[in-house]
Amino acid sequence: MKYRLLAALCYCLHMTSFATVILQYHHVSATTPASTSISPEQFSLHMQYLEDNNFKVIALSTLMTSIKQQKPLPDKSVVITFDDAYLDILTHGKPILDKHEFPFTIFINPSIVERNSSHYLSWQQLKAMADDGVIIANHGMTHDSLTRVPEGVSQQAWLAQNTESLLNAEQLIAEKTGQSWRYFAYPYGEYSPEIQQWIKSNDFVAFSQQSGAVGLATDITSIPRFPASQPYDQLSSLRDKLNALAFNIHLAGENQQTIFQQGESTSVSFTIEVDDFNPEQLHCYISGLGRQKIQWQGEEMFTINYSAPLPTGRVRCNCTAPSISEPGRYYWFSKPWFILKENRQWYPL
Template sequence: MFTRLLILFFALAPLLTSAAVILQYHHVSENTPPSTSIAPAQFKMHMQYLKDNGFKVVPLNQIVDAIKHQQLMTNKWVAITFDDAYQDIVENGTPILEEFNYPYTMFINPGAVSKAGHLGWEEIKQLASNGVIIANHGLEHQSIARIPAHMDEKTWLEQQSKELLETEQLIKQHTGQSWHYFAYPYGEFTPKIQQWLRDHGFVGFSQQSGAAGISSDLSIIPRFPVSKPYDQLSSLRDKLNSLPLAITLEESNAQTIFEYGQSKSITFNIEVDDFLPSQLNCYISGLGRQKIKWLNEQQFSITYSNDLPIGRVRCNCTAPSISERGRFYWYSKPWFVLKEGGTWYPL
């Protein structure tokens, strides 16, 4: 494989390292839940870091369009996104963003508009008129992956289709925008839900880590969460310098929902040659570093060191780039592991 790498990577390097990073924030406050918050002072440090290190903050649609049209992305593209339209974003985050003249996107839930701690439609409309992209986060911030016990999947998705389109219509009515961008509430999805989103002409954004590239699946474009405890500049630096590790999953490997103890291993199909196989490392949340078995030049598998823990679980795989010294390829595979008996963990 290494001989083939030496032959190919010089020609392919511009394609392989065409990357953009999408940052995901929620609250900009010191008085909100830590796991979804960043302090205003720390948020300003993030923005200053982007400026000081030559990153170009672009509107989210610029990255989406590059993926759709298979256009190379300029090095150091970054997009800033917020979920849930909290009041503190405008109070504490927007002044900082305006100071740096950075565009951003806000994913909103119309059902929460004007409720305690959330923005009202007039404020959202003003943001839109100032160039902020307003996008779809579901009508009521309801996990689409959690089908109620009394409902079959077909009926559930029909109901979710109505809410998806109703939300998009409300956004258009109040802001004049309709991007058909959807951020999965709680980051939970399945392959069927991905297809459902494609069938409705939407682009999907997830919450698993990784850089975006021209090979990114438009139904699950990755975003890096950068709230506490992942808000330190050292962590931000690694994320901003990451490259998209192009991996595909087939059949059962693509599934995301398993009952505890049900899934024991996974096989990845890899489409990037710009790293040494011996330097690929994969870590599963709660289990640590995993042993990798290469099946051939394009496939590797992991047999988990223990059962996947209950809850939202990630397998993060990284490898240093040959052509871009100091930069790492990064891919994240999510699972949503149910309790024994098939009941969901708390949100």
């Protein structure tokens, strides 16, 4: 593989010139739950850092058009997204974003908006923001996980039921804001290969919560976003993420699965298409287990045999490797799992 690296270096110099990072936020507040919040002061530092370091903040629609047309964007492009339509996005976040003239997207749950809670944006406020250029997108009619099929209900019936809900939410967003992008953010970031196929068949693009940069080959049914709220809100940890490069890693068959009972899955294999790194510098970490041993299967596939059973809950495997052609930058890919208890019961949300 090392010989191929040298031969492909000029080609890689061109290919690594496109990398977009999507940041995911929820609250912009110092008084809301820490796990979904960033203080206005820290959020302001994030935005100032983007401006001072020549990152190009673009609309989510610009990124999706680029992928659809397979036309690279300027390097170090960034997309800003919020989940859940909290009022503090308007009161605390938008003034900071407007100061820098940064576009952004809000993923909303129409049924929650219609409760008229003082903690959430109203349709009137969302319409005004939409008219001001903010993208309003679909987070599901409610905030229920699509993966948690009720007992006694088939997967087919469950997805049929959620098709109606998804389309009704999109229609309501269109009626209330004048926008219909068919962008969908998975509630809790939970999905499966069956749900990805369902998203595709309904002509939606879907966004997840595992980390990683976005490239022209990114799967548009599970587009990664870097969480940027606490505890990931410090600039020291954000810098490497903002400079991340898209790792073209693919999974097939059983390796695509995301939902397992604890102890059911013992390994995972990845197919990789990027030559711009040294194999010995590829490192993969699994949440709760730490760094894992990598076994190469030829030049384009590697396997991880887990050092211990995957823990119950939302689990991530993050794989990174330093770029040869872009010193100081890292390729970054994340594989999510949702690990059930031994009795196949779901962990608490």
